Amino acid sequence: MAFSRSILFTCCLAVLASAAPTLHHRADKVRGVNLGGWLVLEPWITPSIFDNTGNDQIVDEYTFGQFQDHGKALSVLRKHWDTWITEQDFIDIADAGLNTVRLPIGYWAFDVSEGEPYIQGQIPYLRKALDWGKAHGLQVIIDLHGAPGSQNGFDNSGQKMDFPQWHTSQANVDRTKAIMERIANEFDAPIYAPLNEPAGFDDGVLPVTKQYWKDAYGVVRASSHPNAKVLIHDAFQPLDSWQGFMTPPDFQNVAMDKHIYQVFSDAENQMSEDQHIQTACGYAQQLSSFDLELYIGEWSPAKTDCARYLNGRGIGARYDGSKAGSSFIGSCDGLTGSSSTFSREYKTFLRKFWEAQTSTYEKANGWIQWAWKAEEADDWSYQAGLAGGWIPQDPTDRKYPNICS
Structure with missing residues (x-):
């Protein structure tokens, strides 16, 4: 997930369009969910895991291993891995x-160097997920969600920091490539995403990222699964800046991953419900005219940043003014947490916003909602949306077929 340092780019992307012809846009759309918070911890998805430590210094998976007893931390993680996602979730999905799950996993599942406090044990669950996907007709995207040194500084990269360090060290990049080589050789998946959300808006990240995409492509093509799709991320750059990058005939079976949220800036939180819907619909032209297969690999029906810890553990929300430097827009009551507090009108908006986004994102090759479940943020949860009625049991069903007309 993208957090606040990307907001400089989120507001303007909807108006950017390209004149390139439409290529690779298939009828069989990707419709899926992210298994967020399972093999990579995120404080807002499972706040209880962090609250139960009793230590405010624990804000990500790095500090989860750093500031508590290893045995205790491992016990908590094993219980979480055993229960947060099970085969029943794959059946329900x-x-x-739905036809796709995107599975975030951190580099530390494969390689922990001396001094890194990460706790391992995720790989058996990755294998289970791949087996469950095959058993239930779901394609699994293995998404390398965190790299050594952090590629974006977000807590969901494993280590929260002010500025990413991944790109500053060739050793970091080489470790990442070696991990990607292991993934592509050992784990049979139809799609590999070599790195989530590199911070292309920070100095020096973008050129390293572009070279890494090409190197990772070569790693996959030389692996035991050479025909798998390689899913690269736009690094928070406008789509038109990627036109012509890694296209055929020199590169085959490459797709672009774009993430769209409307909650990580003051301006977005201030938008009316109609403006949220109009903004979603406004992406149609640029998404339909890109020259690679294109997935909206993360997005949400949420209209605010009210979910507890969404901006980081101990950091408040812009919407209610509890985040430092923000101003009060409105109360978060009834906008997140349990859907039992959601009004009928709010659920109607969530349905409209969900339909506006999915209809628009299918102008490209499809969508993968973030996330399947969350402990106390039902506005983000696909599972809760199904139960609450604002997400249809059939993802092609439309109550508002002309929402973007």
């Missing part, structure tokens, strides 16, 4: 008419 397939029953909901």
Whole structure:
């Protein structure tokens, strides 16, 4: 997930369009969910895991291993890995008419160097997920969500920091490539995403990222699964800046991943419900005219940043003014947490916003909502949306077929 340092780029992207012809846009759309918070911890998805430590210094998976007893931390993680996502979730996802799951996993599952406090044990669950996907007709995207040194400084990269360090060290990049080589050789998946959300808006990150995309492509093509799709990320850059990058005939079976949220800036939180819907619909032209397969690999029906810890553990929300430097826009009551507090009108908006986004994102090759579940943020949860009625049991069903007309 993208957090606040990307907001300089989120507001303007909807108006950027390209004149390139439409290529690779298939009828069989990707419709899926992210298994966020399972093999990579995120404080806002499972706040109880962090609150139960009793230590405010624990804000990400790095500090989760750093500031508590190893045995205790491992016990908590094993219980979480065993219960947060099970085969029943894969059954439920397939029953909901979806065809794809994106599975975030951190580099530390494969390689922990001396001095790194990360706790390992995720790989057996990755293998289970791949087996469950095959058993229930779901394609699994293995998404390398965190790299050594952090590629974006977000807590979901494993280590929260002011500025990413991944790109500043060739050793970091080489470790990442070696991990990607292991993934592509050992784990049979139809799609590999070599790195989540590199911070292309920070100095020096973008050129390293572009070279890494090409190197990772070569790693996959030389692996035991050479025909898998390689899913690269736009690094928070406008799509038109990527036109012509890694296209055929020199590169084959490459797709672009773009993440779209409307909650990580003051301006977005201030938008009316109609403006949120109009903004989503406004992406149609640029998404339909890109020259690679294109997935909206993260997005949400949420209209505010009210979910607890969404901006980081101990950091408040822009919407209610509890985040330092923000101003009060409105109360978060009834906008996140349990859907039992959601009004009928709010659920109607969530349905409209969900339909506006999915209809628009299918102008490209499809979408993968963030996330399947969350402990106390039902506005983000696909599972809760199904139960609450604002997400249809059939993802092609439309109550508002002309929402973007």
